[in-house]
Amino acid sequence: MKHSLARGAALAALAVTLAAPAFAALPIQKWQQANGAQVWLIESPALPIVDVQIDFDAGDRRDPLDKAGLASVTASMSRKGLEARNGQPALDENQLGEAWADLGAGYGVDAGLDRMSFSLRSLTYPDLLNRAVQLAARQMGEPAFPQALWERDRARSIASMREALTRPGTVADQAFQKAVYGTHPYGNYATEEALNRITVQDMREFYKLAQPCRAKASVVGAVNRQQADQIVSTLLSRLPAGNCQPQAAVAEVPALTAPAENSIPFASAQAHVLIGQPGYKRDDPDYFPLLVGNYILGGGGFVSRLSEEVRQKRGLSYSVYSYFAPGLHAGAFTLGLQTRPDQAAQAVQVSRDVVRRFVAEGPSDAEMKAAKDFMVGGFALRLDSNRKLLDNLANIAWYGLPLDYLDTWTKQVEKVTAADIRAAFARKLQPDRMVTVVVGGAQVAPTRQ
Structure with a gap:
């Protein structure tokens, strides 16, 4: 049974990958259930598979200041066992693993900066799907949060943290987050002290943020609206309804008012460099x-402006990149590279100069054409699997994007002009007020005004 289901799931996944480009034209349906939950659906009847993701405003930004990491450990521990309720037996993590293997289905929970996400993937054969949804509903609504397993996992996490702090990349990431975000929750990260403060009761209280009325559910697969509505209703049915009061507002990320340079000594073969600021x-x-x-x-790999100046012309780094990480708040603009410690100061200065010039002048016509050709031509790769399609739908749901977002994406890219880019970058980036973190290497020169 397990082997045939696994083969069926693998074949279905392959078929999804091959057929995915056609999904972009599929319409998105949206409705609200009586309990307040909102549902988004893309019907794809060709393959016997369904993917579901349910998101709640219960991510890292909701962590107490002295218990950073609570959202992540709550998500992880919610999968470690089920309580005995309503005549159904308790299940430990091994029994749960066996139950999901028997179904050939998958269930997951994770927490990011903004949201806690519950996911389910199952074949849509009626008996299998019903059993998978019922088991997932128990996991969502009846987690055991076993004390012994928390003590085990906490010890493992602390050991992993200690090991991670022996790596320059971890030290650079943590220093950069603190410098960019300040006291905003986006800048918090789990520490040994914070984990030692977290109790099972803290997890149970935090988990109450997941109420049906706050759910944003995304469904992709071989189900119709009625079936999708029933799946979501069942998944949410064991969560406590609560009074569903609005959640407290979270302050915005404060803008930087001055540049900051942080050079951290570290015995490493490469200096790790991060430059940035709050983005949008x-x-x-x-x-x-x-x-x-x-x-x-800097997002185009070896064809980017940063790569040309830092890597190709000067050989200062094998790879250099930049990206924005927008969320419910202004996620960081980050420029990163690794270089020889004796070249760190030069690499920093060249990178700063590239950003400053780009903000002031914008892109060339040739760069605009190459970027649009690549992004429009590669759009299908953003939807080339069921998982990617679900990710896109969940983002549409979470951020309140228009239902035709996927259909108009390429048009939105095509209509961007060089003037639009220059104006947008001038509004969002202040090259002379950025954070620079270097772990290993020589002292960083102050930012030139």
Whole structure:
């Protein structure tokens, strides 16, 4: 049974990959359930598979200041066992693993900066799908949060943290987050002290943020609206309804008022360099000019402006990149590279100069054409699997994007002009007020005004 289901799932996944480009034209349906949950659906009846993701505003930004990491450990521990309720037996993590293997289905929970996400993937054969949905509903609504397993996992996490701090990349990431975000929750990260403060009761209280009325559910697969509605209703049925009061607002990321340089000594073969500042929120109207512009600046790999100046012309780094990470708040603009410690100061200065010039002058006509050709031509790769299609639908749901977002994406890219990019970058980036973190290497020169 397990082997035949696994083969069926593998064949279905392959078929999804081959057929995915056609999905972009499929319409998105949206409705709200009586319990307040909102549902987004893309019907894809050709393949016997369904993917579901349910998101709640219960990510890292909701962590208490002294218990950073609570969202992540709550998500992880919610999968470690089920309580005995309503005449159904308790299940430990091994029994749960066997139950999911028997179904040939998959269930997951994770927490990011903004949201906690529950996911289910199953074949849509009626008996299998019903059993998978019922088991997932138990996992969502009846997690055991076993104390012994938390003590085990906490010890493992602390050991992993200690090991990670022996790597320059971890030290650079943490210093960069603190410098860019300040006291905003986006800048918090789990520490040994924070994990030692977190209790199972803290997890149970935090988990109450997941209420049906706050759910944003995304469904992709071989189900119709009625079936999708029933799946979501069942998945949410064991969560406590609560009073569904609005959640407390989270302050915005403060803008940087001055440059900051942080050179951290570290015995490493390579110096790790991060440069950046708060960027923009996902609902910003400059999204597409910034998306296209960043591809030209540093998101296009070896064909980017940064790669040309830092790697090709001067040989300062094998790879250099930049990206924006927009969320419900202004996620960071990040420029990163690794270089020989004795070249770190030069690499920093060249990178700063490239950003400064790009913000002031914008892209060339040739860069614009190359970027648009690549992004429009590669759009199908953003939808070439069921998982990617679900990711896109979940982002549409989470950020309140228009239902025709996927159908108009290429048009939005095509209409971006060089002037749009120059204006957008001038509004969002201040090259003379950026954070620079170097772990290993020589002292960084102050930012030139």
